Amino acid sequence: MRAQGIDNSYKILIIDDEEVVLxxxxxxxxxxxxxxxxxxxxxxxxxxxxEFQPDLVFVDLKMPGIPGLEVIDRIHALDPTIVTVVITxxxxxxxxxxxxxxxxxxxxxxxxxxxxxxxxxRRGLEKRKLVLETIDLxxxxxxxxxxxxxxxxxxxxxxxxxxxxxxxxLEAELSGSLTEDQQRxxxxxxxxxxxxxxxxxxxxxxxxxxxxxxxxxxEPVVVASVISKAVDSLQPHxxxxxxxxxTSLEEPLSPIMGDExxxxxxxxxxxxxxxxxxxxxxxxxxxxxxxxxxxxxFITDTGVGISKEDLPFIFEDFYRGKTRQPVERGHGLGLxxxxxxxxxxxxxxxxxxxxxxxxxxxxRLPIYCSDRHPQPPLQAxxxxxx
Ligand SMILES: Nc1ncnc2c1ncn2[C@@H]1O[C@H](COP(=O)(O)OP(=O)(O)OP(=O)(O)O)[C@@H](O)[C@H]1O
Ligand SMILES: [Mg+2]
Numbered sequence: 022m023r024a025q026g027i028d029n030s031y032k033i034l035i036i037d038d039e040e041v042v043l044x045x046x047x048x049x050x051x052x053x054x055x056x057x058x059x060x061x062x063x064x065x066x067x068x069x070x071x072e073f074q075p076d077l078v079f080v081d082l083k084m085p086g087i088p089g090l091e092v093i094d095r096i097h098a099l100d101p102t103i104v105t106v107v108i109t110x111x112x113x114x115x116x117x118x119x120x121x122x123x124x125x126x127x128x129x130x131x132x133x134x135x136x137x138x139x140x141x142x143r144r145g146l147e148k149r150k151l152v153l154e155t156i157d158l159x160x161x162x163x164x165x166x167x168x169x170x171x172x173x174x175x176x177x178x179x180x181x182x183x184x185x186x187x188x189x190x191l192e193a194e195l196s197g198s199l200t201e202d203q204q205r206x207x208x209x210x211x212x213x214x215x216x217x218x219x220x221x222x223x224x225x226x227x228x229x230x231x232x233x234x235x236x237x238x239x240e241p242v243v244v245a246s247v248i249s250k251a252v253d254s255l256q257p258h259x260x261x262x263x264x265x266x267x268t269s270l271e272e273p274l275s276p277i278m279g280d281e282x283x284x285x286x287x288x289x290x291x292x293x294x295x296x297x298x299x300x301x302x303x304x305x306x307x308x309x310x311x312x313x314x315x316x317x318x319f320i321t322d323t324g325v326g327i328s329k330e331d332l333p334f335i336f337e338d339f340y341r342g343k344t345r346q347p348v349e350r351g352h353g354l355g356l357x358x359x360x361x362x363x364x365x366x367x368x369x370x371x372x373x374x375x376x377x378x379x380x381x382x383x384x385r386l387p388i389y390c391s392d393r394h395p396q397p398p399l400q401a402x403x404x405x406x407x
Contacts, residue, residue, distance in 0.1 A: 032056045034075035036066035038084045049135045063087030077145040081108045104149045227358040241276040251288035263301040271310035275388040279366045290355035291320045299324030315385045323379035
């Protein structure tokens with residue numbers, strides 16, 4: 022069999038205790054270039070999954086020894102990218118549904134015709150191709166991101182730093198001899214260069230922050246201390262904009278496992294946003310309490326809010342809201358970086374916003390219990406505005 026668009030070097034494994042099924046599948050695939058292996062029980066099947074490394078595995082649900090459902094579970098635990106299809110008698114269609122809940126891609130009811138078998142094989146391999154392509158694309162994107170970071174750091178950061186340094190020296194040397202207009206232009210140059218250097222710095226940080234190293238240094242962190250450090254950093258910005266930052270913490274808050282520095286950075290990013298996108302005279306509230314084994318931190322403002330067109334994208338690199346922005350500079354990186362940091366803490370970050378009325382960002386972090394297993398990661402969510 023030659024299936025269009027599918028590379029015939031794919032490997033197929035069939036696990037079934039009925040010899041007649043194994044033989045007929047082998048006969049149907051005869052003449053194709055697929056590599057085929059067969060196993061008459063789950064134990065041998067699992068051995069072949071490890072050694073033969075199949076792309077697609079057919080698993081009979083009713084077998085002596087390890088039950089089919091468990092075989093599927095073990096295959097996916099070993100390699101979640103392997104596509105599995107269950108073979109089942111009519112009487113066990115409900116188990117096929119169970120198998121699909123466990124991640125099986127499809128099911129083949131017995132008895133099946135050669136065409137049905139070929140069709141499901143083809144569909145399963147197409148699925149496998151898609152899965153592998155997605156993994157490749159993700160890897161490629163990651164490499165691009167890293168290469169970009171390297172290019173930016175080598176090709177832009179150093180020369181810009183030199184220009185900035187020379188401008189400072191020049192300004193000192195020309196001190197007193199510049200006209201008012203020349204001084205103004207020099208200031209503008211300095212400010213633009215400083216912005217660019219800051220952008221490169223933030224960008225590099227957003228794409229190349231070494232999360233593995235940060236994770237290695239995780240220790241119990243006191244949330245109140247993170248909030249207090251962040252508020253100290255936010256104060257000058259808040260004062261400049263005549264905005265009051267009000268905190269309210271439920272005491273005592275359990276510690277969380279993490280890195281105090283990067284968590285403080287997240288609160289500073291969200292706090293700076295709350296201030297940046299708010300009006301003079303308003304308040305930014307930072308609240309924290311415990312809820313179901315998580316510490317939950319709310320950062321609430323009554324500023325411009327976020328439109329529902331912008332909301333799905335605000336956590337993406339370089340995304341800046343398109344609507345109703347006050348004229349404040351930014352690079353669209355603060356939230357992207359914050360989300361990455363919160364995720365390595367097994368936490369989640371979400372937002373609820375009402376255009377023209379304000380926004381609330383919510384960070385949820387699992388509390389640290391030395392005597393308990395770590396919490397499963399939280400799903401990131403975006404709560405859309407009504
Ligand atoms: N509290 C907020 N109120 C209104 N809009 C917000 C708020 N926080 C974020 N946004 C929107 O989300 C976008 C992305 O935010 P993000 O912090 O990533 O970037 P930025 O603030 O534009 O720039 P920077 O990289 O300097 O942080 C912002 O451009 C803005 O449109
Ligand atoms: Mg920001």
